[in-house]
Amino acid sequence: MCLEADNKDCILLLKEHPNSNNANPNGQVYLVLDEDVKRSAPFHHNIDKKIFHISKDTYSKLYENIGEEVHIKIDSKEKIITQNHVVSMITGQSHDVAVVISAHYDHVGKINNTIWRGAIDNASGVSAMLQIAEELSTYYKTTKPPVDIIFCAFNSEESSNENYSMGSSYFSEYLKTRYNNIYNINFDCVGGNVEDNLITFDINSKSNTNEIKNILEVLQESFIANNYDTAITENSFASDHWKFDEGINISTGTGDGLIHTPKDTKELLNPNYIYQISEIVYEYIINSINIFIKTNDETNYDDSKIFSIIDSEEEKLQPYTLKYMEIEDNVYCIINNEVDTTIEDIKNISKVDLSSISKYLDVEDVSGTISYYYDWYDPNKHELDKIYDVNTEFNNFVTIRLFDNSFGDQINNSYTIEIVNIKDKNSAVGSSLYNIYLNQDYIYELEKDGITYKIQDTVVSYDEEGNPKEKQILIYAEKSFNEKVVFMTFQCPDLFKRNGFVHKDIETSLDELNKILEQEKFYEFANETIENIWEQVK
Known part of the structure; x- marks a missing residue:
């Protein structure tokens, strides 16, 4: 074990998380001081290392024994379980296009009496989705939207990373068998970091198309018109929208890094802020939903005629x-x-x-x-x-x-x-x-x-x-x-x-x-x- 790795077999002891710029090319295992009891590995691109969080006491003991061998033992059991999403839909006039409004409802759980409650990540996103679902179901009570609108609370997002399937993987693939075009608006971590008034839209590299750019431009203008600052990133916020070819995530940030810690509680949230974001997206959908229809033909297709x-x-x-x-x-x-x-x-x-x-x-x-x-x-x-x-x-x-x-x-x-x-x-x-x-x-x-x-x-x-x-x-x-x-x-x-x-x-x-x-x-x-x-x- 060492403080600066000079060979590939060294275990590196660190006070702060590495990133792609300062990661040491040697040392395949990082032991990182984490005083906030973070319950997931830091999400970094291009760092092929095994990273373990350690407490302050453990860090001090290891620091006193720099140069000694370190043995790491992990007791774990593999268990295959079934986890469910929660899905509902407002049926549209045409079933060629689906607009999926989503948020993941799982979090990282508890150990003994320590509970990771996940207020920002992602009770906030689920709240925004439910508010929009309630208002859209009322708006379309006596009529139908031009396309299907699907609401999905995803499971298994937290047990994933960019290298393997998220909980939304199956659902997005399933939708491809039913729709020609699918657009996803995902909420993950909204309602925290409200003081900077910044809304961040993240897309994945697959979503960098003319269609999603047009959709994103109108959505961005909706927030700017309501005095919000906006930013657009690509592949910077890992969430369920990555599993859709045309996906956008809306976020206000991760609470100064407090997500995945026991400190992520409701006190970090501004409910009014979540409501305002929900209202803007709701207004955007009812006023701009035709933007999701690629064809300029405004004729409502008669499914019974097609089936006949x-x-x-x-x-x-x-x-x-x-x-x-x-x-x-x-x-x-x-x-x-x-x-x-x-x-x-x-x-x-x-x-x-x-x-x-x-x-x-x-x-x-x-x-x-x-x-x-x-x-x-x-x-x-x-x-x-x-x-x-x-x-x-x-x-x-x-x-x-x-x-x-x-x-x-x-x-x-x-x-x-x-x-x-x-x-x-x-x-x-x-x-x-x-x-x-x-x-x-x-x-x-x-x-x-x-x-x-x-x-x-x-x-x-x-x-x-x-x-x-x-x-x-x-x-x-x-x-x-x-x-x-x-x-x-x-x-x-x-x-x-x-x-x-x-x-x-x-x-x-x-x-x-x-x-x-x-x-x-x-x-x-x-x-x-x-x-x-x-x-x-x-």
């Missing part, structure tokens, strides 16, 4: 073909992709034999549908109105759905099996499928022979007083390796009914449920089915 055209064009296509078609100035993929199939058909187009499903269900003719992945429209690769074939190689399938129609409308007695092939759970489509199906709350989870089983229950009938009367069980069987995932969903009420498992509180009957699954050899059946598919698509 799409349905009509789909009927003209042969199975497993598609074309890209322009409707109302937008390009849509018209595809005939989900085609009827049987277990015999699947066996004929692949080496996969799913006859085990027929045997397990004791049903002779198991049928359903199969669909495949296809390309998003790329003007450099595709021509409008040209017919393309969908890749129907078996390892390109998305879903196989098998179901029983023999019970007619008595859906609660039929079976439904769905097999899903996620090629890459980090892709936009893959992450959507994974989160829709597998990133949920389960009442039961276990692993057997490399397969993870997850169980959910849903209410399918109620008594006269509106209380749950009967629950239906849905089982997920999942196999994954790296980013590849194959899973099966299984719904078969008759299997449980014949074992007397009905009208029960499933959460208190998990042992009995597991015994039934073992007795019915469900785990062997699921394992055989998943492994059969896995071998063909891995």
Whole structure:
């Protein structure tokens, strides 16, 4: 350990945080004095060092032993958890564009009796977002905005940095599958440092486009007209707007460096200042929302008309073909992709034999549908109105759905099996499928022979007083390796009914449920089915 690193193996003891200008090229570990109990590493660009905050007492002890060896031990446990965003929307006239107004609501937590309350970071931003949401919902009570306005309180922002995904990563990628253009106005740390009257707008390098410059110019003028000073930075304020191609963060500063310390409390905030900022952005949105619409065509699109055209064009296509078609100035993929199939058909187009499903269900003719992945429209690769074939190689399938129609409308007695092939759970489509199906709350989870089983229950009938009367069980069987995932969903009420498992509180009957699954050899059946598919698509 040393005060000035003269070799790369030295641990450097520092009184203040380094930055990209004064970082020592030697010394890969920095021990930095931190009297404010800061609970996150300083956020510096271009410093590839391991940085640890230490207390004043620890600093003094280390200082007395300069030149000695230092051993650092960290006890930690890895835990995979599901964290949720809070989302709402004001539905617009057109669903081609989304304006996302956001703020992260997580903070850095507590240790024993020390609580990091996060008033500036970021109760202030959430307050601003909620104020705007309340006023816009009132304003658009009897009419619709021209585009969808989405409000999102993000989770997992504090557990991230510029090198890996923030909590907003999935949500921004998901929106790309639904909208052609997405604009984000994010609030992070507003209402502190009010004495300098400065509003800072930060954009990321991806957002340095003509569209965002036009939007930012009008937003900036709105604040200047209300006697605020403004500044524009790029990649200087790490927050959720970085995960949007067109994103702006609004901030008044980080409270003289007191964020991520126990001193970040409500006393640092000026509520009137937060309200004023909210009002300016609210007025900006209702007066300038058309700036988010790229086209000059002010015609309100009729979605029902568009869907009618799409349905009509789909009927003209042969199975497993598609074309890209322009409707109302937008390009849509018209595809005939989900085609009827049987277990015999699947066996004929692949080496996969799913006859085990027929045997397990004791049903002779198991049928359903199969669909495949296809390309998003790329003007450099595709021509409008040209017919393309969908890749129907078996390892390109998305879903196989098998179901029983023999019970007619008595859906609660039929079976439904769905097999899903996620090629890459980090892709936009893959992450959507994974989160829709597998990133949920389960009442039961276990692993057997490399397969993870997850169980959910849903209410399918109620008594006269509106209380749950009967629950239906849905089982997920999942196999994954790296980013590849194959899973099966299984719904078969008759299997449980014949074992007397009905009208029960499933959460208190998990042992009995597991015994039934073992007795019915469900785990062997699921394992055989998943492994059969896995071998063909891995």
